[in-house]
Amino acid sequence: MQEAHYHPDNYAIAFSQGDEQALAHYFSELHPALTLYANQWVKDFPLAQEIASEAFVKTWQKHYKFNSYEGIKAYLYTVVRRDSYKAARRLNHIDTFISDAVDNNTPFIFLVRAETYRLLYSALQKLSPGNKRVITMYYLEGKTTGEIARELNLHPHTVQTQKLRGIKALQKILRLAVFGALYALVKIFFSTL
Helix, strand or coil, X not given: CCCCCCCHHHHHHHHHCCCHHHHHHHHHHHHHHHHHHHHHHHCCHHXXXXXXXXXXXXXHCCHHHCCCHHHHHHHHHHHHHHHHHHHHXXXXXXXXXXXXXXXXXXXXXXXXXXXXXXXXXXXXXXCCHHHHHHHHHXXXXXXXXXXXXHHHCCCHHHXXXXXXXHHHHHHHHHHHHHHHHHHHXXXXXXXXX
């Protein structure tokens, strides 16, 4: 079976027409951030993954109603927020959520964190394999330059070089995405209220 390749703007159209490749595209792009968003309430990562996955099922059941990326994403975040809140109530995490909200961990902050994670994850995928591996190990796994060098059998100077190149590449990639992300965050947040 021939796999179709879409321009990013056309995935929403394909999604609305029931194209499973478009669903897979959005799942791979948005599921990690939606999981993080759900985990802010339920504080149980496997449950958060399940909630995010179920949001895709619910959204797919109404795929014909969507005609834009922003609409799809806003609906997914709305479903995740609602279902996470319900799950947190069942798990008696609501008191924790309310006390977190007092500490400025509001739904908007949760959304910003999730979208930041999504942008970073997407940008990491665009790095060279070596830079991606070093950046992931250093910043996400918390390993030192020496630990990375030993684990990858590299000279510490090589690890430093790859880390610096990765940071510069990420800055360039993310610089282009920041303004669009801020605009999208505001649209998504206000559409989920």
